[in-house]
Amino acid sequence: MASPDLPIVHCTETFQKLVGYPESEILGRNCRFLQYPPPGYTEQTGPTTGFDIGQTKTEDSTATAGDASKEINPSAVIHSHAIMQNDSGRMTITECIANSVEGQASFINYRQNGERFWNLLTIIPIENGGRKYFVGLQADLGPVESTEEMKVAKQS
């Protein structure tokens, strides 16, 4: 029987380098954890560049489908913009999972060290030994420069 929340069953070393987490902290989780700052995250530690292609594979399953003030913590504001930007990507990917079709969406993701990057995700449904899986291909489109960039990304 399919697992309930698309746990990651395999990930490449490139994917581990991309996100900064070791395999032991990746397997068994749903990839959405990358959309949130890691525990203890406080601030950006610097930009990243390049086009690393990572890969994950998850088990198939039935898909389920800020306000700023002077006092607010800036990283909390950035986080709330990231969540809004990621809403459209989540809807796209959730629909693809529900229909077992391939699809693509970009997400603001966090590495283990708290750095934000644009992740262009492609998912492809496959079948192996009578089981259904999704393969995910992650392309690092570079650092998220600012909160402004997140707002623009949300509007477009």
Ligand SMILES: Cc1cc2nc3c(=O)[nH]c(=O)nc-3n(C[C@H](O)[C@H](O)[C@H](O)COP(=O)(O)O)c2cc1C
């Ligand atoms: C194979 C596969 C790989 C995925 N990789 C990522 C990823 O690298 N980063 C990310 O933010 N979401 C990724 N996702 C999307 C999330 O796992 C999840 O499907 C999405 O957030 C929508 O579900 P939710 O609204 O329940 O979070 C991936 C999904 C699949 C099926």
